[in-house]
Amino acid sequence: MEGFLRLIRDKHPELAAMEVVFVSTPDYSGAFQDGWGKAVTRMVESLAKPSKVRTPWQVNILPGCHLTPGDLEEIREIVEAFGLYPIILPDLSGSLDGHIPESFLPTTLGGTKLEHIRKLGEAALTIVLGEQMRPAAAALEKIAGVPYKVFDKLTGLKACDDFIALLSELSENEVPARYRRQRSQLLDTMLDGHFHFGRKRVALAAEPDLLYALSTWFAEMGAEIQCAVTTTQSPLLERLPCDEVVLGDLEDFERAAAGADLLVTHSHGRQAAERLGVPFFRAGLPTFDRIGAAHRVSVGYHGTRDLIFEVGNVFMAAHRERTAEDFKPQEAGHAAAAPTVPRH
Amino acid sequence: MSALTKKVIELMNEPGCARNQAKPEKERKKGCGKQLMPGAVAGGCAFDGAKIALQPIVDVAHLVHGPIACEGNSWDSRHVFSSGPSTYRTGFTTDLGELDVIYGGEKRLFRAIREIIEKYDPPAVFVYQTCVPAMIGDDIDAVCKAAREKFGKPVIPVNAPGFAGAKNLGNKLGGEALLEHVIGTEEPETTTPYDINLIGEYNVVGELWQVKPLLDELGIRILATISGDARYKDIACSHRARAAMMLCSQALINVARKMEERYGIPYFEGSFYGIADMSQALRNIARLLVERGADAELLARTEALIAREEARAWARLEPYKGRLQGKRVLLFTGGVKSWSVVSALQEVGLTIIGTSMRKSTANDREKVKEIMGTDAHIFDELPPKEMYRMLKEARADVMLSGGRSQFVALKAKTPWVEVNQERHYAFAGYEGIANLVEEIDKALANPIWAQVREPAPWEKEVAGAVPDAVIPAKAGIQLQPAYLTPPGERRDPAGVTKRC
Numbered sequence: 001m002e003g004f005l006r007l008i009r010d011k012h013p014e015l016a017a018m019e020v021v022f023v024s025t026p027d028y029s030g031a032f033q034d035g036w037g038k039a040v041t042r043m044v045e046s047l048a049k050p051s052k053v054r055t056p057w058q059v060n061i062l063p064g065c066h067l068t069p070g071d072l073e074e075i076r077e078i079v080e081a082f083g084l085y086p087i088i089l090p091d092l093s094g095s096l097d098g099h100i101p102e103s104f105l106p107t108t109l110g111g112t113k114l115e116h117i118r119k120l121g122e123a124a125l126t127i128v129l130g131e132q133m134r135p136a137a138a139a140l141e142k143i144a145g146v147p148y149k150v151f152d153k154l155t156g157l158k159a160c161d162d163f164i165a166l167l168s169e170l171s172e173n174e175v176p177a178r179y180r181r182q183r184s185q186l187l188d189t190m191l192d193g194h195f196h197f198g199r200k201r202v203a204l205a206a207e208p209d210l211l212y213a214l215s216t217w218f219a220e221m222g223a224e225i226q227c228a229v230t231t232t233q234s235p236l237l238e239r240l241p242c243d244e245v246v247l248g249d250l251e252d253f254e255r256a257a258a259g260a261d262l263l264v265t266h267s268h269g270r271q272a273a274e275r276l277g278v279p280f281f282r283a284g285l286p287t288f289d290r291i292g293a294a295h296r297v298s299v300g301y302h303g304t305r306d307l308i309f310e311v312g313n314v315f316m317a318a319h320r321e322r323t324a325e326d327f328k329p330q331e332a333g334h335a336a337a338a339p340t341v342p343r344h
Numbered sequence: 345m346s347a348l349t350k351k352v353i354e355l356m357n358e359p360g361c362a363r364n365q366a367k368p369e370k371e372r373k374k375g376c377g378k379q380l381m382p383g384a385v386a387g388g389c390a391f392d393g394a395k396i397a398l399q400p401i402v403d404v405a406h407l408v409h410g411p412i413a414c415e416g417n418s419w420d421s422r423h424v425f426s427s428g429p430s431t432y433r434t435g436f437t438t439d440l441g442e443l444d445v446i447y448g449g450e451k452r453l454f455r456a457i458r459e460i461i462e463k464y465d466p467p468a469v470f471v472y473q474t475c476v477p478a479m480i481g482d483d484i485d486a487v488c489k490a491a492r493e494k495f496g497k498p499v500i501p502v503n504a505p506g507f508a509g510a511k512n513l514g515n516k517l518g519g520e521a522l523l524e525h526v527i528g529t530e531e532p533e534t535t536t537p538y539d540i541n542l543i544g545e546y547n548v549v550g551e552l553w554q555v556k557p558l559l560d561e562l563g564i565r566i567l568a569t570i571s572g573d574a575r576y577k578d579i580a581c582s583h584r585a586r587a588a589m590m591l592c593s594q595a596l597i598n599v600a601r602k603m604e605e606r607y608g609i610p611y612f613e614g615s616f617y618g619i620a621d622m623s624q625a626l627r628n629i630a631r632l633l634v635e636r637g638a639d640a641e642l643l644a645r646t647e648a649l650i651a652r653e654e655a656r657a658w659a660r661l662e663p664y665k666g667r668l669q670g671k672r673v674l675l676f677t678g679g680v681k682s683w684s685v686v687s688a689l690q691e692v693g694l695t696i697i698g699t700s701m702r703k704s705t706a707n708d709r710e711k712v713k714e715i716m717g718t719d720a721h722i723f724d725e726l727p728p729k730e731m732y733r734m735l736k737e738a739r740a741d742v743m744l745s746g747g748r749s750q751f752v753a754l755k756a757k758t759p760w761v762e763v764n765q766e767r768h769y770a771f772a773g774y775e776g777i778a779n780l781v782e783e784i785d786k787a788l789a790n791p792i793w794a795q796v797r798e799p800a801p802w803e804k805e806v807a808g809a810v811p812d813a814v815i816p817a818k819a820g821i822q823l824q825p826a827y828l829t830p831p832g833e834r835r836d837p838a839g840v841t842k843r844c
């Protein structure tokens with residue numbers, strides 16, 4: 001491929017100004033998030049320039065594919081509220097966010113501008129959102145010496161606190177009143193919401209970065225991870241709050257998820273949920289049978305708060321009033337309806 | 345003197361009520377009718393109390409005669425369950441407006457009764473008096489009588505307007521309505537020597553069903569529960585029971601006592617909460633039935649069942665012992681509280697650091713004192729502010745209380761378990777105590793407590809107490825959209841290092 005590209009370049013000098021980034025992503029190797037990470041790494045390697053200049057208010061954001069356009073918009077707002085200027089790569093927030101262009105175009109609008117990608121090397125810091133993006137940040141560090149910080153997730157109180165603290169430190173600005181208030185709202189929501197999450201058994205299937213973000217957040221709310229199924233290797237898998245992670249498919253998932261209180265995966269999990277009679281929460285790509293997936297925000301204090309509402313409501317909706325039948329002895333002399341004995 | 349006033353005075357002198365009899369003459373007159381203190385976290389009004397006592401009758405329509413808020417405020421908030429009809433769950437109210445207040449609401453009430461009978465055809469309609477119509481002089485007794493004659497169906501007036509007194513008195517006034525208009529008005533198809541009444545059991549979140557299988561196994565029939573999961577006919581026939589158990593402290597003592605007086609049904613006071621109390625209740629039921637003619641072999645069967653169930657219950661509590669050792673509980677409730685709950689909680693290693701005795705008898709108090717070793721931690725009143733302070737100072741690890749103090753606990757970032765009327769988990773019987781311990785364990789084990797108690801990042805900065813002067817570039821970046829202009833000055837990204 002590299003050879004072909006050189007050949008084309010030689011034959012068409014008139015295209016010299018046109019950037020071409022080559023990424024090797026054969027179908028048989030790696031998962032969706034691997035391809036995403038590779039594509040961004042290659043963009044950085046091909047387009048970012050070394051720089052001796054540091055722009056103190058420029059922050060690079062490298063978001064993994066598990067974040068929605070809505071998430072990116074929220075992240076941009078938070079970063080800007082500290083007076084910092086984010087360059088987001090890739091930036092789906094202006095592109096796949098469902099706006100309507102004035103005229104018909106075969107390609108999407110928006111995204112990160114080439115000139116901005118070239119300036120990645122001038123940033124004070126690269127903020128890496130998701131382990132899948134670490135290689136891209138490392139590549140940039142190698143090219144331009146920009147330090148980076150990896151956030152495994154921006155969902156959950158502690159993760160948000162760390163993020164906000166970093167931005168405050170970096171910008172030397174105080175945390176805006178808005179985010180102080182949002183934090184306090186999140187606390188209140190956690191207190192109200194924890195009743196519905198405590199000791200609930202959750203089955204998740206997602207790519208590693210999303211799986212990590214969601215499962216650790218569920219655990220922070222008091223739920224237990226009954227099973228975790230994922231697509232590809234990641235250092236995060238070691239740190240999941242469950243005994244075992246299965247590299248597998250939806251069949252493995254369905255088998256392991258029986259008896260859970262909640263199933264969490266993308267839209268294709270709906271049949272499994274139906275067969276198992278377990279409530280279902282959609283997360284990850286693709287979500288095609290619900291509207292608004294691109295705008296769901298689950299990062300930041302507000303995003304976390306809303307996620308507690310959304311999932312908490314699924315739990316509440318699934319709550320069934322017990323009937324006399326539920327209390328009937330199951331076997332001779334043994335009354336029914338035993339609560340789960342703790343398994344810690 | 346109005347009929348209501350007479351009734352109230354009579355109830356305040358309730359001879360069956362140990363607590364009341366223990367009081368000096370003057371105190372006793374004040375009795376249960378103690379006026380509510382504005383601002384104190386108070387129980388409901390008398391109407392509320394009557395409604396609590398009667399609403400669990402599931403097949404009748406409960407019609408509240410009054411402005412919307414009387415019914416609206418408590419509607420659908422108590423989780424008393426039904427194994428059949430759900431008529432009791434529909435909130436019927438006459439929804440009095442300004443014009444009704446001026447012209448009187450009796451006609452409106454009559455029309456409401458007719459509408460209910462036409463649309464729902466329940467076996468009976470219970471009509472609840474509230475403050476406003478009572479003050480404007482609506483005579484619900486007369487309206488109910490007229491409606492009963494017109495529609496040929498029991499229409500029961502419940503005369504417990506809010507101002508009559510507190511919730512507790514309302515419970516009893518509700519009971520009076522049953523005594524006067526319902527109990528003894530019908531006959532059961534069959535009777536057995538094993539028929540009992542449970543008085544003051546409301547089947548909150550299905551707790552009756554936690555106990556019923558055990559009675560079924562012993563061949564004991566619940567003729568009527570007053571009033572959990574009850575049908576109108578059950579209560580109308582309840583005068584044929586051989587014995588009765590009275591639960592929930594003193595709430596319906598007038599019903600138990602008067603049924604003994606009128607129909608010769610002996611009763612005992614007991615509780616289904618806690619292992620020891622549950623066993624004692626079964627023993628007493630068996631004993632009373634045998635005394636009234638049931639075969640004496642019932643006693644041995646009961647003991648065998650008790651032995652089996654106690655062993656199971658303790659085995660179920662076993663895994664919690666290590667985990668809960670030394671955790672401190674503030675038990676603040678008039679509901680699920682008895683000395684046997686306290687002793688069960690202690691058995692799994694919990695320490696009760698305080699309990700309320702607001703609605704309990706002197707006898708209860710003695711028992712709790714005996715179990716806790718001291719009465720230093722028995723509170724009569726614990727105002728929310730004081731409660732908050734206690735929790736904030738982390739003097740308790742978990743609070744067990746009714747819904748009203750939920751937010752006191754949560755604002756103090758303290759684990760909380762709901763144990764009153766509005767609770768979602770069933771805590772009765774041998775199963776229930778394990779459920780309660782599981783709920784306590786679940787609340788304590790939730791990881792959110794450590795998280796929400798962490799100070800915010802900006803509070804930590806304050807804690808670090810770096811004087812502003814040390815950071816000269818504090819306003820280094822202006823809070824406005826910055827654009828990518830090449831910087832005139834170069835500045836190190838202060839304090840940011842690679843920390844991955």
Ligand code: SF4
Nearest residue numbers: 389391414474475506
């Ligand atoms: S105090 Fe009177 S007005 Fe208030 S809820 Fe009770 S009955 Fe209604």
